[in-house]
Amino acid sequence: MTGYADDLALAHRLADAADAISTARFRALDLRVESKPDLTPVSDADTAVEREIRALLTQQRPDDGLLGEEYGATPAAGTRQWVVDPIDGTKNFVRGVPIWATLIALLQDGRPVVGVVSAPALGRRWWAAQGGGAYAGPAPDRGEAIRVSGVRQLSDASLCYSSLSGWEENGRLEPVLQLMRDTWRSRAYGDFYGYMLLAEGALDIMIEPELSLWDVAALVPIVTEAGGTVTDLDGRPAPAGAETSAVASNAMLHSDILDRLGRPAAR
Structure with a gap:
């Protein structure tokens, strides 16, 4: 176990909550989609997921900062900051393409030390904490260690x-x-x-x-x-x-x- 084991476990719980919301809205006939000032799309699923993650982090890590794509930054009392993309791949999401995910990270002194990527429409999740290796699988209790290739040319x-x-x-x-x-x-x-x-x-x-x-x-x-x-x-x-x-x-x-x-x- 690493020094960030509790944070990684929390990130998985945040991802579980996000998946419940995003999965229910994926391919929903009443999905609402608007354009942000930069003309990129945002759906009601994006905003609902981020609101839920923010509420849970306020309860579980009230002193940590938070940066989210949809609602900006909440300052930290210390050197820790959570960074959240509620739905990475919104253009896929709104078109019914299953390649999208919720991204959850913890930064310590500006460096990412915990990462969870949850893609429920693919039935796949990836996660890692600094010093603990990287894993992937359908759920946190069914993960296997993963490793990059050995290709040299x-x-x-x-x-x-x-x-x-x-x-x-x-x-x-x-x-x-x-x-x-x-x-x-x-x-x-x-x-x-x-x-x-x-x-x-x-x-x-x-x-x-x-x-x-x-x-x-x-x-x-x-x-x-x-x-x-x-x-x-x-x-x-x-x-x-x-x-x-x-x-x-x-x-x-x-x-x-x-x-x-x-x-x-x-x-």
Whole structure:
């Protein structure tokens, strides 16, 4: 057991509560969907899940801070902060695609130390706490340890990426296309799912040009405890800020990927 065992157990309880709400609203005929100021969708399930998690954390961890995608930040009395994405993959959720999940993370001094990713429509959950390994399964009591792959050559690697439009906007589309040409296989599973497949060893690289803290915080402990590496495009440990990028790999391929995507020259 790690020093965060109680926090991990709480994160599972939060995920259970979230799953009960989101599953009931998935493919509901009366699902309400609105557009946020940035024109991304938000459903009544997103807001209901976050409200429930906030209520439970207020009861169980009243001194901890909380950052959620839908309702912003609640300050902390100390150095601990929970970070929640109530439904990662809302566009999938509202279209009836089952690849979506609730992401729950605990940060200590700004670093993710606990992560739970719960995807009830897939019947799958992933979790990790610092120093305790990474696990996946249909439920916390039926989990198995997971590990990244041992692939050492890009020509043998399976690459996952987010939409190409984002890479075009940040000026790295051509390096990404070349990376796709140089790897064995490339697919765009998107959102949390590519990172979890990486942690399980089913693929070897996941890259994303732009994401928020709540998109990545829960993923980092799972990937790293499974033996992988997660940095931003500049090679800094992820998450590197409230708005960041992500390059995740099985660690052995990481330096090569950063070089190909345009890591700045060392000063």
